[in-house]
Amino acid sequence: MKTCKRIEIVVEAPLALKLADLLRELGAPGFTLIPDVRGAGDRGQRRADELSGDSSNSLILIACDDQETVDAILGAVRPLLSRSGGICLVSDALWLRH
Amino acid sequence: MSVFLSNLSSPPLLFFFLGVVAVAVRSDLEIPAQVAKALSLYLLFAIGFKGGVALAESNIDLGVMLALLAAIALSALIPVYTFFLLRKRLSIADAAATAATYGSVSAVTFVTAAGYLDMQGVDWSGYLVAAMALMESPAIIVGILLYKRYTRKDAASDTGFSWKQLLNESLFNGSVLLIMGSMLIGWISGPAGMDQVAPLVKGLFLGLLCLFLLDMGIVAARRFKDFSQSVAGQVSGRPFRLMLIVGLGLPLFNAMIGLLVAAALGLGEGNALLFMVLVASGSYIAVPAAMRLALPEANPGTYLTMSLAITFPFNLLIGIPAYHAMIRWLL
Numbered sequence: 001m002k003t004c005k006r007i008e009i010v011v012e013a014p015l016a017l018k019l020a021d022l023l024r025e026l027g028a029p030g031f032t033l034i035p036d037v038r039g040a041g042d043r044g045q046r047r048a049d050e051l052s053g054d055s056s057n058s059l060i061l062i063a064c065d066d067q068e069t070v071d072a073i074l075g076a077v078r079p080l081l082s083r084s085g086g087i088c089l090v091s092d093a094l095w096l097r098h
Numbered sequence: 099m100s101v102f103l104s105n106l107s108s109p110p111l112l113f114f115f116l117g118v119v120a121v122a123v124r125s126d127l128e129i130p131a132q133v134a135k136a137l138s139l140y141l142l143f144a145i146g147f148k149g150g151v152a153l154a155e156s157n158i159d160l161g162v163m164l165a166l167l168a169a170i171a172l173s174a175l176i177p178v179y180t181f182f183l184l185r186k187r188l189s190i191a192d193a194a195a196t197a198a199t200y201g202s203v204s205a206v207t208f209v210t211a212a213g214y215l216d217m218q219g220v221d222w223s224g225y226l227v228a229a230m231a232l233m234e235s236p237a238i239i240v241g242i243l244l245y246k247r248y249t250r251k252d253a254a255s256d257t258g259f260s261w262k263q264l265l266n267e268s269l270f271n272g273s274v275l276l277i278m279g280s281m282l283i284g285w286i287s288g289p290a291g292m293d294q295v296a297p298l299v300k301g302l303f304l305g306l307l308c309l310f311l312l313d314m315g316i317v318a319a320r321r322f323k324d325f326s327q328s329v330a331g332q333v334s335g336r337p338f339r340l341m342l343i344v345g346l347g348l349p350l351f352n353a354m355i356g357l358l359v360a361a362a363l364g365l366g367e368g369n370a371l372l373f374m375v376l377v378a379s380g381s382y383i384a385v386p387a388a389m390r391l392a393l394p395e396a397n398p399g400t401y402l403t404m405s406l407a408i409t410f411p412f413n414l415l416i417g418i419p420a421y422h423a424m425i426r427w428l429l
Contacts, residue, residue: 014391036131044399045324049131049317055398084394 004065006093009077010037011086016058019080023062026072034059043085057086063095101218101426105419108217110210113308114414117315121323129313137310138383139276141209144299146277148212149227150284151292161363162225165373166232168359172377173233176352177201177240181248187340188400190249195389195396198241199405200348202381203233205273206314207413211375213307214418215368222368224281230376231277234384238268241385242392267388274384314410321407341400345408353378353421357428367425374421379413380405 011019016033023031037059038048048056064070070090077088105111120127129137156162177197184193208230215222242264268274284291292299325338356377360370382405389396 012390012394014387015394043397044403047320047324049128049320055402080394084390085397 001094002065002097004063004093004095005067005070006091007060007062007064007070007073008089008091009060009062009081009086010039010057010088011060011077011080012084013056013058015080015084015086016060019060019077022076023060023073026076027069028062028073029064029066029069030062032061034061041085041087063093065095101419101423102416104218105214106415108214110213110304110307110311111414114311114315114411117312117317118319120316121319128316129309134310134313137306137313138206138273140306141303141310142205142273142276143280144303145205145209145212145227146231146280147284147292147295147299149224150281151287151289152224152284153228153281154224154285154288156223156225158225162223165363165365165369166225166229168363169229169373169376170232170236172355172359173201173203174236174240175201176355176377177237177244180348181241181244184340184344185248187337189395190245191393191395192397192400194241194245194248195385195393196344196401196404197244198237198389199382199385199401200352200380200409201233201237201240202385203230203376204379204381204405204410204413205230205277205383206310207375207379207410207418208372209307210311210414211372211418213304214422215371216304218422220368220371221366222372223366224284226369226372226376227277227281229373231274231281233376234271234274234381235265235268237381238264238385238388238392241389245393264388264392267391268384271384271387311414318407318411321403322411325403325407341404342408345404346412349378349380349409349413349417353417357421357424360425361429365429367422367429370425370429371418371422374425375413375418378417378421380409382406382410 009019013035020031020033035058036048036056038046038055038057040046046055046057062073064073074088074090081088177200180200181193181197184196188196212222353374356374357370360373365373382402386398386402389401390398
């Protein structure tokens with residue numbers, strides 16, 4: 001098991017696609033994107049039930065063991081979240097390398 | 099009065115109510131999101147195809163061109179006065195997104211109005227479908243321009259917003275492309291093409307509209323519930339009375355402008371109604387998709403709630419028959 005940072009980001013669905021491109025550029029080792037997630041927060045209820053996904057958020061999950069890359073990712077995520085709302089959590093995790 | 103009753107007793111409207119009832123009694127009834135999406139694609143395809151065939155059967159004359167130009171001009175003009183009406187009362191981003199929402203059109207309201215006319219046996223012309231598709235992009239672009247012009251400069255120097263992406267989104271948004279494409283295909287294939295696909299495009303249209311409106315009833319009622327719960331104080335920070343007044347007042351005001359323009363253009367009964375519905379409705383498909391990309395500062399809880407939970411049901415239940423009664427009375 002290897003120690004790493006686990007980054008979870010909930011963001012507006014269209015911005016998640018932008019973020020996915022950004023992550024590749026920043027050299028993130030990989031990511032998982034869960035579309036159509038819902039919940040509630042500053043911007044009220046997000047039900048993810050409309051045709052065009054107007055109230056859908058996406059969840060992006062990243063495991064990264066390089067602190068520089070983690071910092072780069074967080075630096076890129078902050079301006080996105082400050083425009084659109086959302087949440088970004090960073091925690092210590094153990095990575096089962098296989 | 100009879101137009102209201104016949105509207106309220108039509109199957110699509112009754113299914114819309116069923117959706118509302120399902121939410122009110124906390125039923126687990128729902129149309130899966132992917133099925134609802136497929137239904138909406140079907141409706142856009144069918145209305146586009148019908149419009150294209152109707153275009154092929156008619157002449158594109160000066161009157162048609164003028165009506166299309168008027169539609170484009172209104173979709174650029176409505177956001178301007180909406181924005182100035184709201185900029186002191188909402189954030190600049192919310193005002194701009196709301197302006198774009200109301201400049202643009204609700205395809206579902208249009209399709210329902212076309213179904214209403216079919217049930218009433220009133221003719222309408224295919225070029226109105228083209229007007230609907232043309233009214234999406236100008237509103238989005240004007241909304242963004244207003245935001246760029248009136249927001250603080252430092253806030254506008256943002257992260258990776260590009261006009262190319264926005265134009266692409268507003269011109270080739272899936273629903274716009276499908277309507278335009280289906281219309282073009284209907285226009286090319288003409289009445290002979292219609293004979294081949296009529297069972298799907300005509301025969302199933304009202305039935306599938308019922309199912310679709312059932313879903314819209316559920317979604318709109320949920321939105322309204324969220325909205326009224328926040329009125330009760332569970333979520334603060336949104337100007338509720340303003341949203342209610344704008345959500346009801348703006349479509350009425352815009353409909354009156356639509357009526358005047360329709361009268362000036364000399365549109366017939368069915369076309370005038372569709373024209374009014376286009377001008378009076380607010381988008382909740384194309385505009386929110388573009389706004390979330392280009393203007394994420396704007397809160398969908400404001401502009402989407404107004405168009406989906408207030409304006410859409412209003413137009414569906416009262417607007418369409420009321421506009422129809424006005425046209426019969428005046429034109």
